[in-house]
Amino acid sequence: MVFVLLPMGLSLYFSLTDYSLLESPVWVGAGNYRRLMDDPRFWLSVRNTLLFAFVFIPAATALSLVLAVALSGRLRVGKLVQACIFIPTLVPMVATAVVFSWLFNGEYGLVNAGLRAIGLEGPSWLTSRAWAVPALVLLSLWSIGQQVVVYIAAVHEVPAELHEAARLDGMSVVGRFFRVTLPMISPVVLFNVIVLTINTLQVFAQPYILFRTKDGQNDAGLFYTMHLYDNAFVYQQMGYASAMAWIQLVVVLILTAAMWWASRRFVHYRAA
Amino acid sequence: MKKWEFKPGVAVLSVAMLAIALAFVMPLLWMISTSVKPEKQAASQAIRLLPDPASSTLPQAAENYTAVWHDSTVQFPLYLRNTLIVAMLSVAGMTLSSAVVAYGLSRIRWKGRGAMFAITLATMMIPFPVLMVPLFAIFKQLGWNGTLAPLWVPAWFGGAFNIFMLRQFFMGIPKELDEAARIDGMGHWGIFWRIIVPLSKPALAVVALFHFVYVWNDFIGPLIYLHHRDTYTLALGLQLYQSQAGQTPWNLLMAASTLVVLPLVLLFIVTQGSFVRGISAEGLKG
Numbered sequence: 406m407v408f409v410l411l412p413m414g415l416s417l418y419f420s421l422t423d424y425s426l427l428e429s430p431v432w433v434g435a436g437n438y439r440r441l442m443d444d445p446r447f448w449l450s451v452r453n454t455l456l457f458a459f460v461f462i463p464a465a466t467a468l469s470l471v472l473a474v475a476l477s478g479r480l481r482v483g484k485l486v487q488a489c490i491f492i493p494t495l496v497p498m499v500a501t502a503v504v505f506s507w508l509f510n511g512e513y514g515l516v517n518a519g520l521r522a523i524g525l526e527g528p529s530w531l532t533s534r535a536w537a538v539p540a541l542v543l544l545s546l547w548s549i550g551q552q553v554v555v556y557i558a559a560v561h562e563v564p565a566e567l568h569e570a571a572r573l574d575g576m577s578v579v580g581r582f583f584r585v586t587l588p589m590i591s592p593v594v595l596f597n598v599i600v601l602t603i604n605t606l607q608v609f610a611q612p613y614i615l616f617r618t619k620d621g622q623n624d625a626g627l628f629y630t631m632h633l634y635d636n637a638f639v640y641q642q643m644g645y646a647s648a649m650a651w652i653q654l655v656v657v658l659i660l661t662a663a664m665w666w667a668s669r670r671f672v673h674y675r676a677a
Numbered sequence: 678m679k680k681w682e683f684k685p686g687v688a689v690l691s692v693a694m695l696a697i698a699l700a701f702v703m704p705l706l707w708m709i710s711t712s713v714k715p716e717k718q719a720a721s722q723a724i725r726l727l728p729d730p731a732s733s734t735l736p737q738a739a740e741n742y743t744a745v746w747h748d749s750t751v752q753f754p755l756y757l758r759n760t761l762i763v764a765m766l767s768v769a770g771m772t773l774s775s776a777v778v779a780y781g782l783s784r785i786r787w788k789g790r791g792a793m794f795a796i797t798l799a800t801m802m803i804p805f806p807v808l809m810v811p812l813f814a815i816f817k818q819l820g821w822n823g824t825l826a827p828l829w830v831p832a833w834f835g836g837a838f839n840i841f842m843l844r845q846f847f848m849g850i851p852k853e854l855d856e857a858a859r860i861d862g863m864g865h866w867g868i869f870w871r872i873i874v875p876l877s878k879p880a881l882a883v884v885a886l887f888h889f890v891y892v893w894n895d896f897i898g899p900l901i902y903l904h905h906r907d908t909y910t911l912a913l914g915l916q917l918y919q920s921q922a923g924q925t926p927w928n929l930l931m932a933a934s935t936l937v938v939l940p941l942v943l944l945f946i947v948t949q950g951s952f953v954r955g956i957s958a959e960g961l962k963g
Contacts (some may be wrong), residue, residue, distance in 0.1 A: 409800045410880075412811035475694060482691050488949070489698035492705070495941040497894040499912045500934045503919050504708045507927055513720045515707050522724065522918060541734060547704065572708050607804050610896040613914060638901060643810050650807040657804055 413513075430644065432627065432657060437648035445510045447649070449624060450632040453538065457628070461542050465549050466598055474582060475496035487557070491550035502614035506531060509615075530564030533617055539623035544611055552597055559590040591672040598663055629653060663670045689714035697765060719928035727840070743930045750921060755907065756914035763828045763910060765890045766799035770833035771888045772881055779843035780834045780869050794844070800839040813901060817828065827902040828895070830909075832888070839884045846880040847873060879954075886948060893941060911937050920925065 420437055422430035441447050472490065475484050493501070506513045509530035517527030528542040563586055571581045587594070609630040616626025629649070636645035678889070706726070711719045714728040715737055728737055746753055780923060781787075782794050797879040816827045835945055858868045909917065915937050 409803060410796075410810065411810040412815070413803065415699045415811035415814065417805050426817065472697070475690060478690075480687065480691055480694060482695055489701045492700055492942060492945065495890060495945050496705070496938050497896070497912050497915075497941070499896050500937050501917050501936050502913060503930060504704050504795040506705065506919075507711065508704055509930060510927075515703075515724065518722055519699075520723050521722070535954075536691070546883070547701065548703075553828070558730060603802060603804065606942075607806060613896075614919065619920065630806050634809075634897075637810050643814065647810050651808065653804050654807045657802060659801060 406564055416650055419605070419644050420651045422644045423505075424643040424647075425641045426643055433644065437534050437645045438652075440645065440647055441652070446627065446632055450627050450629045451626055454606060454608070454629040455607065455626060457538050458602065460538065462598065462601055462605055463544050465543065465546060465552065467603060468546060468593065469549050469552040470587075470594070472553045473560055474586060476553070477557050477560040477666050487554070493547050494550040496548070497562045498610040498616060501544060501548065502611040505540070505547075505611075506615050508539050531626070532620075532623055534625040537616060537623055541608075541612055541626070542613065544615070545605075545608075552601070555593065555597060556590065559593040560586060563589040586656060588671075588673045591668075592674055595664065595668050595672050602660060603657055603662070606653065680794070686905060687918065690793045708931045709933055711928055711937050714928050716928050719926070719931075720775075736930075740930055742936070745918075745929050745932045745936065748918070750906070751914055751918040751933075752906070753911070753914060754934065755911050756911045758863050758907060760893060760910040760912075761823050766770070766871055766888055767829040767892050768885050768888050771836055771839060772831060772885045774833050774835040775839035775842055775884060776877070776881060777869070779840045779847055780865070780873060782840065783844045783847040784852075784868070784873070786863065797837050797840055799925070801841075809897070809901060818904065822902055823904045824906065825908060828898055836888070839888070843877065843880055843884065846877055862882040882948075886944070888942060889944075 419430060421432060421434055423433050423436070424430035462520055476487055481488070483601045492631075496504075509517075511517060511527070511529030514527075516530070520527040520623070526566040528536045530536045567585050567589070571585050576584065583653060607630050612628045613624050613631055613634075617631075630653075633646050633653070636642045636649065688901045694713050710726045713734050718725075726912075727734055778797075782790060782797070812827070813822065816822050819826075821827050821830075854867050854872050854876075858872055863871065875897075894912060895910070896916070899910045900916075903909055903913060906917070915933055919930055920935050
């Protein structure tokens, strides 16, 4: 608790000051927030982060659900496939990013070698503006194993009688997914989407390693937390960085509240 | 009794799933494959899993991995030691303190318990960047920046997710056991150590396991707090190895990645059941 609530208060205070760590904070009121509004790098990082979130969160959720439903049946290969999907989640983010920077290497990377084999010329993923976010999405999709495991467990808890009844009513597999499975597991989906959103908006280690090389920063790969980190620990503008942090916090809270609110109509809670 | 029959749907689905499984393992296979090749073959456009000639695989692997392990600027043996120190202190603290807090939130009735629990849960939503700057300032005051302390001391104050999970688990232990123990003259401390902890070993193991993985993976923490190369952890060391002046050859970089990844994958294979059960439990309780 001490390590959360006290820092939060301090952070709010810092965000209203000019603070370099070397001297004591100087009160500037809303000055940092006003400066942020005129900071093009700030808006760039906001844009990139939102773009990434809008693509990645739906893609990850849809893919996890499809894989979970496919693997929740009694496939002989199910356990093996599940293990293969889960193992990448254990790989440290730094290692993931290093390995993918190799896979996405424009000249020698496996991804482009594969594309070349089917007659396509792959882009230079990590240095191009257009392909930076897609590359990060692919990398992040590689680590969705935890969600798949959670959704498999949730799907298993759906009573078999419901499926039986729906089948007797002549519902197709797809129909049963949308009208039986999905409503029954919707509380789990909501919870996981919220957690995923909070984490996605903080993405740091992977883009830091992928898009920041000694040749410089790929602007399409500048994400919110990276810009915040730069301000705090590279430029020593602790107050400015704290203002960014509080904007992030408020956005996360609003988004979470909005998702709870919007989901009341869709999420189905079983009577306990 | 149903006889086994060939179902085309199941066959197609199985093949599709195996293809997906292959896609998920491919990056790791390629990592290992690159790590045993000579530099020239690693940086080539041909797709082949083993070096040419294949008989050179083992000696080449030995050469690459030795080169990584004994690198003069990036000292992986030292980083392994640092990571293990942080991991041990941090895992012990996280498991113990989360259990104590969870005990207080589940087995002792007190005013404000519900509110306290709600606040604990709410802290899960706070993005780390909000805490990053003030924690750095606090640790600077304490003179801890540059040491390993900021990486493990906070763990001794518990983690919201773990407290939540352990609380749910403790609630499932019958209250009658507490009462029997109290009649035998045990206090809370006795009940905690002699009843709750022994009965909760699987849940505590999951907390310890997850926290170990977390520490092993943590990048932003070490990046902020550690300033000297001697104090780096493996995650930070790998990044340093990647970014050091003069491009690190890909085969060596992949060998280093393999060294960082391998212990966790082995840990997973040894404890597979606990991981998957733990994650299912966490994600479902929403």
